[in-house]
Amino acid sequence: MNNSRVQVVKNEILSDNWYTLRKVTFNYLRKDGIWETQSREAYDRGNGATILLHNPEKNTVILTRQFRMPTYVNGNATGLLIEACAGLLDNDNPEDAIRRETEEETGFVVTNIRKVFEAYMSPGSVTEKLYFFTAVYSDTTEKRVGGGIDEEDIDVLELSLPQAIQMIAQGEIADGKTIMLLQHLYIQQMSAA
Template identity: 85%
Template sequence: MNNLRVQLVKEEILSDNWYTLRKITFKYQRKNGVWETQSREAYDRGNGATILLHNPEKNTIILTRQFRMPTYVNGNTSGRLIEACAGLLDNDNPEDAIRRETEEETGFVVTNIRKVFEAYMSPGSVTEKLYFFMADYSDSTEKRSGGGIDEEDIDVLELPLPQAMQMITEGEIVDGKTIMLLQQLCIQQYQVA
């Protein structure tokens, strides 16, 4: 990272419990040439990957449902969130990491993974970059143990794509990465039609 308009001054670790929360003090040169000192807190949890599994023959998708504490404290009364399979890279490349997460969370073993795009999900406070993938599955796709493994308490959901899109409208699917992947799948289907 070498940006002539940014000079790091000091970095403090505020918390290193679940992930790392840092306070970063820096000098930033504004467009008018004036330098000012600022500080921001940045939450570093590592980069991650997410995937949407789609069955083109049935036009169904695979999502998961699991408890997410941050959503619970922000008004999600059950704390359970419907979302696309996802996980941290844990020092793997994004494709290997999402293969691992797909098998652990859904039980599906997918081979035709396609990268769709990358995005920072909350760049004002979180360092994480998320890698987005899609893959096809079918009734004959190999399944292994996983998909609701006891440690993670995950439900695996197979839904028709139109129903999933309606669930966004009705506020049942409120996870950003999931909405982005579902919309991307709809765009791809529209372009093919």
């Protein structure tokens, strides 16, 4: 991370409770040649991975529903959010991490994982980069005990892709990573048609 336009002056930890919140004071060389001192806070929770499970024969997807406190605080009356399976890397590589999360959250054991892209989800305040994956599942895909593990209180949903796309338009699916994966799959299908 050597950038000749950035000189870090001070790096303070404001909170290290759940994850790390830092305040960074730095000098930044603007494109007009003037150095400017700025301060920004950045929340570091580590990188993560997310996956959309798709059954091409039935054109269905597997999503999860769970309580998310920040959405509740921001006006989501129930706090429940429908999402693609996801989790932090926890020192694993992205593919191993998403295999683990898929089994824990959905119960599905998938082997044909395909990385589709990477994205910073909220680069103005959060350091997290997400690795996006897809995988095929079927009625015969191995399932293990998991799927809605008790400590996370997760519901596993199987929805048709058209229904999931409609739920985005109706505001029933409002999670960014999930919308990105569903739209990616939808575009892939439209391109193949």
